[in-house]
Amino acid sequence: MATILCIDDEALGLQIRRAVLERAGYQVLTAIDGPAGLALFREEAVDGVVLDYYMPEMDGGAVAETMRLERPDIPIMLLSAYINLPTEVVQLVDMTLLKGEGPLELLEKLRLMLRSAGSSAAGLLS
């Protein structure tokens, strides 16, 4: 089963999201800010990242940039309460999701993102 790394500074929202993802069968790692998330990203075998954009100190854009540099094959979904995210950040990640779009949308997008990542990875391997 795929392992998802969830990074969000909203502790309560993070726990609820974790419950949703776990119920859908994923293994979930959580981090409360960018640096903690990056540490997990480096240590653990992660299949995908669900990343909040708007965080103190180090925002989602900066976290995604570091992840891309270190492991460009890991797909990243950027969550945001913003309607307008900076374009360069949108181009950096695989998928974006507006908070409030609902859990079904989250799960569907996550599934699509992992599948396309898996197929491209498989393609690369073959």
Place this chain on the structure above:
Amino acid sequence: MKPLAFNRTLRQLVAVPILLLLILATFLLWQIQAAGRAQRELDHSDRITDQLQELQNHFIDQETGLRGFQLTGDPAMLAPWRAAAGPIQSRFGDLQQRLAGDPAQTARLTRLRSQYSQWLGFADAVVHQNAASLNAAGMNQRGKALMDAIRATLGAMQVHEANLREEQYRHARWLQRRELLSLLFSFLIVGAILVLFTRHHVRAISASYLRRIAELTRRSEELHDSQQWFQTTLESIGDAVIACDMDGLVTFMNVVAEKLTGWTLDDARGNSLESVFRIIHEETRVPAENPVSKVRRLRSVIGLANHTVLIARDGHESAIDDSAAPITSSAGTMIGVVLVFRDVTEERHMQSALVASEKLAVAGRLAASIAHEIHNPLDSVANLHYLLEQETDPAQRAEYLRLAQQELGRTMQISRTMLSLYREPKAPIRIRLRELIDGVLLLLDRRLQHQGIRVETDITDSLTVEGFPAELRQVLTNLVVNAMDASGPKGRIRIRVQPAEAAELRGAGALIEIADSGPGISPEAVSRLFQPFVTTKGANGTGLGLWVSMGIVQKHGGSIHIRQSDDPELPGACVRVFLPTRTFAGETGLSAAEPVAQP
């Protein structure tokens, strides 16, 4: 010619002729005296000649009487002889006196006297002789010789006197001629001097006078022109102008003032300013202070109260912006008051629109925070809803429901905070500044955290001010956002709120100081910052924030200043906002004064 020189010349013009005439008169007087002396000497000589003639006549009378007696022996013939004796003696006395100054004549007179005495002796002898010897030849011869001697002496005296008179007469004539000539000559000289002297001076005076007249004419024309110019200028300017005297009675108003007040100058002249220029507060409708008495009290230019409405004669109302200034005479005394005002109704509408647009801009700037704040809990609620659908364990379901409730509560609170930006009580209320600032910081918390900006607060807890919370929240939001923009990521902001004691021209209140660690602000920028559409943020700013903030603060009776911080720890800009404990903004609910009835 200067007035001093002019007066001196005038004095000379009067004094010099008088002096010359006085000299001339003295000279003439001397001449006349000399002539009079000569005339008196002539008269003296004539009198002597007359008296000598009289003496001679008396001698003849006596001699004739004596002869008659000699011839007839009749004593009656001696009557003339006797009659002449007295006058002869008195003539001798007179002549003695008159000839006192002439030794030669005096000597002759003495001789004459002795000769006459001798003759008298002879006559006496004749009178007392007997009749027979009366005509003795010797006797006659002697008498004749004596009388001849008398005649000779008398003749000599007469000749001498005649000569003397002739001499004196010539002298008198000479004097007369001299007098005439000198008179003529001195008149000529004095005349010439006067002509030369006065001609020069009169010319100078006349030139000066003409110049003065020309200058006065020119000045009077200039004065007239300048009066016309000022009149026309006052008439033509777009602002309304009303001038009053010290009693507050209208003396002048221009066309614009006539239009705005509804009074014509002819009607208004002499009326009190209060009746012509009726002003009230825009919101409270309380009559505003009469500007004339205010200027008289302060003796300086005053801007009249903000939010003033002028009520025209027909009841029409216009929002006005006005100022009043004392009119001072050249001596520095105050002689009246001039009011300048203009219709700002349109401007006021425009300002309202700008204020509204800034309010929207503030909301827009907060939208990101708000979206985040609302979408986060909404996302959680949606997730919880999904989990609830799939969960069968009642305990777990109850937990999810509680969490959902909590998140919805948070959403409600955010929405309330957001709405409070727009909802406003009608009258000012008492506001705890601590709560107000905490609310603002809560709203901005996300952005502050995102940029890693640290906010330090030093707030006197119990401090309250009167006012409109939404407006003041807008001001503080604006100032904190400015400080955030200035200090940048990882910057520092310090908010300090302290009580401010009453000072000159303001009551007690609170001083809010917001300092940042940004690059600071130049003095040139400070002077422009409170003008509308001035921004240092390029396309990201509307340029209205500080302008609107200032309007709000001033409406509350406070003041706002920006300066360079002098704290080395926070070297950026430092904004100071003073808010009074009691505000006069919208004092409808707070003032007991009767509002002006709508006409």
